[in-house]
Amino acid sequence: MSAPKASSSSLVANSAAKLNRSVTLIYCPIHLGGPHAGVALGPGAMKVARLVSRIKDLGYTVHKEVEIAVPEVLTWWEKSTSAIHSRCVPEIAAVSQAVAQAVEEALEAGTVAITIGGDHSLAIGSIAGVSSYYRKRKEEFGLVWFDAHGDINTPATSPSGNVHGMPFAISLGQGDESLVNLNGFSPKVQAKRCSLIGIRDLDQAETDLVRDSGVLPFTMRDVDEQGIKKITEQALQSIGGDIHGLHVSFDLDVIDPDVAPGVSTDSRGGFTYRESHFALELLADTKMVRSIDIVELNPTLDIKNRTAQLAVDLVQSALGKNIL
Ligand SMILES: [Mn+2]
Structure with missing residues (x-):
């Protein structure tokens, strides 16, 4: 965000602070986006880590807690034939619709929408909800x-x-039609309004897909070379100062598995503990964060609920918790 003049900046900050004093918690134990059924336990583990009271500790009220129903797919592995390129699409579409509606209602109520997964397929719905909200307001x-x-x-x-x-x-408009066209329009977000941070483990074709997408990417090497502060500033500048809100989609696997072991698809060489917090603190500083996904927590792979506790800490940072 380009820095506005001091007076208008503080006005924006004040009104945003008032608007965001309440959150809606949307629990989405979706596990249909991959083979790791343990992600369905993510919301429970974060509740055990005192998600609600830790949010209240910051002075926020919890406006509403929403439980998204996820259908049982007991035959998930039977859908694993190579002929099927997207698995469980009808089920994921139904869940996405429910998530989209819950997120849009949360924003309409003037609250920060926090969607707790579950795997990252829930972002199809959350981003659809955010997009519908802003689309109606142009x-x-x-x-x-x-x-x-x-x-x-x-x-x-x-x-x-x-x-x-x-x-x-899917959010950029590419993929299975029933998911891409959720809520009847596509794309949900323009590539130039997006940044992808922390990548280090891409599939063969994804290297080109990321390069050609128009999204601003930052690899772990970029994080090493430039630091979190610089790349976050670049990301915000590229997204533009004329936005009315930020959606943060946070896959816990961006963090190094030594720090966050309880994720489905871990990859060494990720964010340190402080880098994870600092990135979210910097976004919170903009007073623009209106919706957050926390995804891929897999308590069956965790150690003493450590990753769930970290995830709750990170929610606090995203909501503006400061050390002082
Ligand atoms: Mn992900």
Whole structure:
């Protein structure tokens, strides 16, 4: 965001602070985007880590808690034939519709929408909800996506057919039609309003897909070379100062598995503990964060609920918790 003049800046900050004093928690235990059924336990583990009271500790009220129903797909593995390039699409479409509606209602109520997964396929719905909200107001929003992976595969390029590797592409208008056209329009977000931070583990085709997407990418090497502060500033500048809100889609696998072991698809060489917090603190400083996804927490792979506790800490940072 380009820095506005001091007076208007503080006005914006004040009105945004008032608007955002309340959150809506949307629990979405979706596991249909990949083979890791343990992600369905993510919301429960974050509740155990005192998500609600830790948010209230910051002075926020919890406006509403929404439980999204996810259908049982007991035959998930039977859908694993190579002939099927996107698995569980009808089920994921139904869940996405419910998530989209819950997120849009949360924004209409003037609250920050926090969607707790579940795998990253839930971002199809959350971003659809955010997009519908701003579309009705003819306003722009930005998207900052933290991930070890690109999540930008299409059914044609995905080696696995797992939809949790496709939600970014779907939000940009590429992929299975029933998911792309959720709420009757596409794309949900313009590539120039997006940044993808922390990538280090891309599928073969994804390297080109990321390069050609128009999204501003930052690899872990960029993080190493420039630091979180510089790249976050670049991301915000590229997204533009004329937005009315930011959506943060945070895949916990962006963090190094030594720090966050409880994720489905870990990849070494990720964010440190402080880099994870700092990135979200910097976004919170903009007073623009209106909606957040926290995804891919897999308690069956965690150690003493450590990753769930970290995830709750990160929600606090995204909501503006400061050290002092
Ligand atoms: Mn992801």
